[in-house]
Structure formats: C-alpha cells, structure tokens
Amino acid sequence: MRSHVEPDKDNSKNILKRALQRNELITVYCECEVNYEGRAYSKLERGERVIIIKPDKTLLVHKPTGRNPVNWMKEGASIKFDSNNDSLFINAESINPRERMIIKVSKVHLLHSCELSDAEEVSIMGSEADMARMIYEKPYLINPDFKPVSLEEQTKYGYIDVMGHDGEGTLIIIECKRDKAGLNAVQQLRRYVERIKTAKGTDKVIGYIAAPGMTKNSEQMLKDWGFKFAQVEPPMKNVIDKSRQKKLKDYFLNCKK
Amino acid sequence: MRSHVEPDKDNSKNILKRALQRNELITVYCECEVNYEGRAYSKLERGERVIIIKPDKTLLVHKPTGRNPVNWMKEGASIKFDSNNDSLFINAESINPRERMIIKVSKVHLLHSCELSDAEEVSIMGSEADMARMIYEKPYLINPDFKPVSLEEQTKYGYIDVMGHDGEGTLIIIECKRDKAGLNAVQQLRRYVERIKTAKGTDKVIGYIAAPGMTKNSEQMLKDWGFKFAQVEPPMKNVIDKSRQKKLKDYFLNCKK
DNA sequence: GGGGAGAGATGCCGC
DNA sequence: GCGGCATTTCTCCCC
Numbered sequence: 001m002r003s004h005v006e007p008d009k010d011n012s013k014n015i016l017k018r019a020l021q022r023n024e025l026i027t028v029y030c031e032c033e034v035n036y037e038g039r040a041y042s043k044l045e046r047g048e049r050v051i052i053i054k055p056d057k058t059l060l061v062h063k064p065t066g067r068n069p070v071n072w073m074k075e076g077a078s079i080k081f082d083s084n085n086d087s088l089f090i091n092a093e094s095i096n097p098r099e100r101m102i103i104k105v106s107k108v109h110l111l112h113s114c115e116l117s118d119a120e121e122v123s124i125m126g127s128e129a130d131m132a133r134m135i136y137e138k139p140y141l142i143n144p145d146f147k148p149v150s151l152e153e154q155t156k157y158g159y160i161d162v163m164g165h166d167g168e169g170t171l172i173i174i175e176c177k178r179d180k181a182g183l184n185a186v187q188q189l190r191r192y193v194e195r196i197k198t199a200k201g202t203d204k205v206i207g208y209i210a211a212p213g214m215t216k217n218s219e220q221m222l223k224d225w226g227f228k229f230a231q232v233e234p235p236m237k238n239v240i241d242k243s244r245q246k247k248l249k250d251y252f253l254n255c256k257k
Numbered sequence: 258m259r260s261h262v263e264p265d266k267d268n269s270k271n272i273l274k275r276a277l278q279r280n281e282l283i284t285v286y287c288e289c290e291v292n293y294e295g296r297a298y299s300k301l302e303r304g305e306r307v308i309i310i311k312p313d314k315t316l317l318v319h320k321p322t323g324r325n326p327v328n329w330m331k332e333g334a335s336i337k338f339d340s341n342n343d344s345l346f347i348n349a350e351s352i353n354p355r356e357r358m359i360i361k362v363s364k365v366h367l368l369h370s371c372e373l374s375d376a377e378e379v380s381i382m383g384s385e386a387d388m389a390r391m392i393y394e395k396p397y398l399i400n401p402d403f404k405p406v407s408l409e410e411q412t413k414y415g416y417i418d419v420m421g422h423d424g425e426g427t428l429i430i431i432e433c434k435r436d437k438a439g440l441n442a443v444q445q446l447r448r449y450v451e452r453i454k455t456a457k458g459t460d461k462v463i464g465y466i467a468a469p470g471m472t473k474n475s476e477q478m479l480k481d482w483g484f485k486f487a488q489v490e491p492p493m494k495n496v497i498d499k500s501r502q503k504k505l506k507d508y509f510l511n512c513k514k
Numbered sequence: 515g516g517g518g519a520g521a522g523a524t525g526c527c528g529c
Numbered sequence: 530g531c532g533g534c535a536t537t538t539c540t541c542c543c544c
Binding site for chain 1: 282284286291296297298299300301302303304305306307309311312313315317319320321322323324326327328329331332366367369371372373374375376377378379380381382383384435436440441444445448491493
C-alpha cells in the first residue's frame with residue numbers, strides 16, 4: 001500500500017489548527033474512539049459523537065444522550081491535531097492534574113468553527129445563599145424569638161449560613177438547604193454546633209435545619225441530636241426581589257406561545 | 258409596519274421541527290437570550306452561544322467557556338419551536354421537576370442536524386468502587402491483620418465500602434476516597450462507626466479512611482475520633498487489570514505523536 | 515493553591 | 530419513586 005496522506009483528514013487537520021489558533025468554537029460531528037488517562041482511566045469504543053472545543057480550550061465529547069459529556073478536558077488544555085493515512089487525532093494534555101486524552105477520529109461528518117462573543121454572565125435566583133439572606137431578613141421564618149447576627153460567615157469552625165441568638169443567651173445556628181435535607185446536612189449542622197459549643201465553652205446552642213423538607217432518616221438523626229427543623233422554601237418560589245421577579249414573570253407570560 | 262414572517266427564522270423553525278421529529282442531534286450557533294424557571298430562576302442576557310438538542314431531548318446552552326452548560330434541560334424535555342417577525346423561539350418544558358426554559362434566538366449563525374449512532378458505553382477504571390475491590394483483595398494495604406468480610410455493602414446503617422475484622426473480635430470499617438479525604442469523609446466514617454456500635458452493642462469498632470491523602474483539618478478530626486488513616490492510591494495508578502492496562506498503555510504510546 | 519461547601523448539580527444503584 | 534452517595538464531579542469563595 002502506497003504511503004500517502006488522505007486529503008480529507010489532512011484538510012480537516014488544517015482547518016482545525018487554524019480554528020484553534022483563532023480561538024474559535026469548534027464543533028466536530030464524527031465517528032471516533034476516546035481514551036482518557038489522568039484522574040482515572042477511561043476507554044470509549046468507536047461510535048458517533050459530537051466534539052466541542054471552546055475558545056478557552058475546554059474539550060467536550062458528547063454522546064447522543066445525557067446532559068454531561070462522556071469525556072472531557074477542562075479549560076486550558078493543550079490541544080494538538082494530527083493525521084495519518086486513515087485517522088484524524090485530537091490530542092489534549094494538561095498538567096495539574098496531569099491528564100491526557102486521545103481522540104481517534106475515523107470519520108468526519110461535519111466540521112464547523114466560528115467566533116463566539118458572549119459578554120453576559122447568567123444570573124440565578126433561589127440559591128442557598130438567597131435562602132440564607134431571606135432568613136436573615138425575615139427571622140420569624142425560623143422562630144418568633146430568633147435574632148440573626150451573622151450571615152454566610154466563614155468561621156474557623158466552618159461556614160455557617162445564618163447565626164444568631166434567642167435574646168436569652170442561647171445561640172442559634174442555622175444550616176440552609178434549598179432542597180430536601182439529607183443525612184449530610186444534619187452532619188454538617190452537628191459539626192458546627194459541636195465546634196461552637198467547644199469554642200464558646202457553653203451548651204446553650206441550638207441547631208436548626210432550614211429546608212423545604214427532610215428525609216426520614218435525617219429527621220431521626222435530627223431528633224437524636226436535639227436539633228430542630230424549620231420548613232422554609234427557597235425564595236424564588238415566593239418573592240425575594242419583587243421588581244425583578246415581576247419582570248421575569250411578565251417575560252415568561254409574553255413568550256408563552 | 259407590515260406583518261410578515263421573516264423567511265430566515267421561519268425556515269430555521271421548519272428545519273428544527275423536522276430534525277427534532279427525526280431524533281437527530283441538533284447544533285445551533287446563534288445569538289440568543291435564555292430564561293429558566295423551575296428549580297430556580299435564571300436569566301441570561303443576549304450573547305452568542307451554541308445550543309445542542311440531543312435525540313433524547315436533552316437541551317444544552319453552552320457559552321464559549323467552561324465545561325458545563327450555562328443553561329440546560331434534562332433528558333425528556335418537551336421541546337417546541339416557534340418564530341415571529343424577528344425571533345426564533347426554542348421552548349422547553351418538563352414535569353417533575355416542573356421547569357421551563359425559553360430561548361429567544363435573535364440571530365442564527367449556523368444550524369446543523371444529523372443522526373448519531375453510538376452503541377458504546379464508556380468504561381472507567383479507578384473509581385472508588387475499584388479501590389474498595391482492591392482493598393478487599395489486598396487487605397494488607399490497610400493492616401497486616403485485616404480480614405475483609407463484606408464489600409460495598411448497603412446496610413441500613415449506611416453504605417459501607419469495606420468491612421471486616423482483625424481476627425480478635427474488633428470490627429473494622431473502611432471508608433475509601435479516590436481523592437484527598439476531607440471533613441465529609443471523616444463524618445461519613447463517624448456515622449457508620451456509631452451506627453455499627455449501636456447496632457452490635459459493642460465499642461470494639463475501628464474506623465479507617467483509605468485515601469491517597471487527607472486535609473489537615475480532617476486529619477485532626479480523625480485523631481479526635483480515634484480513627485485511623487491508610488494511605489492507598491486509587492488502583493489505576495498501580496494496576497488493577499494488567500492486561501487491560503497494558504493494552505491502554507500501548508495504545509497511548511502508539512498514539513503519542 | 516489548598517480547603518470547604520453549594521449546585522437548577524448529575525447519575526447510579528438499591529429498596 | 531425516594532434515599533444515600535460517588536463524580537475524571539465542577540464551580541465559587543475564602544484563607
């Protein structure tokens with residue numbers, strides 16, 4: 001067999017090199033196999049996938065299903081293209097953590113690249129931090145006597161969502177969860193309460209879980225440790241910033257086909 | 258202003274509808290804004306992005322940076338396309354959890370769709386489960402006297418990676434972490450040990466963290482609770498399946514430009 | 515850069 | 530479906 005470079009793969013390689021240099025976002029529909037070596041090993045046999053290379057050198061390999069890439073390299077990977085008789089290679093490496101990916105592309109169905117300009121960042125409402133702020137502003141959601149003092153405080157005893165007291169010398173520590181609280185949430189709370197008790201040399205500390213609900217087991221654990229539960233919904237289900245939310249509501253109504 | 262349908266957007270809409278019906282994987286390079294309402298609220302102002310719609314009705318909106326989509330709908334979303342004078346709309350809804358996304362596309366740069374056939378699943382080596390199996394097979398990695406009995410056991414006291422005894426009536430519980438163990442790992446271990454102590458009515462239980470390393474704080478916590486640490490690397494850094502790994506090594510060597 | 519914790523986490527498995 | 534938990538988690542933020 002004569003040694004020669006298949007024009008197709010060679011052409012793809014050159015297009016990709018140019019696109020990478022120009023920091024364009026690249027999409028490749030192709031048949032490929034993928035090997036990854038780094039934080040783990042992985043092997044993906046031949047199949048059809050979409051590969052995306054972003055301007056920041058994030059590399060994604062997407063199967064036809066699922067939200068997450070089946071293989072990926074994080075931002076800042078060193079990406080190189082190569083080709084031989086019948087394959088196009090996409091090689092990506094990064095240090096710290098030391099990892100490496102090799103994509104062997106056997107067929108290129110489509111190759112596209114284009115500059116993307118996007119200055120906007122997404123804004124999200126309804127996070128746990130929003131919940132903590134809401135509780136700080138509306139302490140009666142926990143308890144009529146609750147007087148919040150600090151918010152999202154990073155103490156050396158841990159990151160405490162909301163902390164305060166009951167006006168009669170008992171400290172109150174609140175752990176917020178935007179979803180149903182599980183065992184982990186109670187453990188966190190337990191750790192904070194224990195540390196505060198030790199640090200302040202007192203037993204007058206009450207721990208609260210503030211969440212829309214709790215799992216059965218975690219409720220039991222809560223009782224076992226003498227903590228309390230306050231049913232609180234994440235703020236976007238009510239209103240945290242009326243004007244903003246109104247605007248969003250209107251937007252959704254107007255767009256609704 | 259005369260009411261009319263811009264051919265471009267209308268055309269895009271029709272192409273998208275057909276592609277969706279055919280279960281093709283769709284890619285749209287476009288200028289768009291995105292609103293999401295469901296588990297939270299989010300708003301993303303106008304900018305250039307890549308939108309992917311997968312055959313399983315996963316919808317991804319990718320910015321030019323980062324590994325994760327800035328907005329998404331999970332598998333099985335109900336997706337509809339619409340257009341008016343100057344915009345193309347991609348609307349996605351799902352029940353359980355009830356959520357909704359509206360993408361207003363102001364410019365379509367590229368629209369592509371194509372069938373993807375991919376029967377292969379990725380295989381991964383070096384997971385925590387692999388680590389647990391390795392320890393089960395090579396108990397001396399923990400302790401010369403360790404006699405493992407159960408592996409990845411889902412008891413009502415929790416999911417215990419490896420459990421066994423020292424041959425002298427003391428139970429040994431091992432929590433594996435493939436990366437550096439943190440406070441959470443120690444808490445997990447603590448929970449398992451406490452539950453086993455209560456269930457068996459004995460104090461003769463030793464807890465181990467098996468991991469490549471531990472954080473300072475978690476090391477302190479480990480000492481405080483009388484647990485122990487065994488330095489163990491995840492198996493892919495050594496060898497779990499020599500033949501398989503050899504093959505992979507060869508592969509990487511051969512591919513290495 | 516390490517450490518701790520949230521995330522619209524996702525995905526897997528077991529009950 | 531819920532629940533507990535790992536993930537090549539990712540990402541942010543603070544020290």
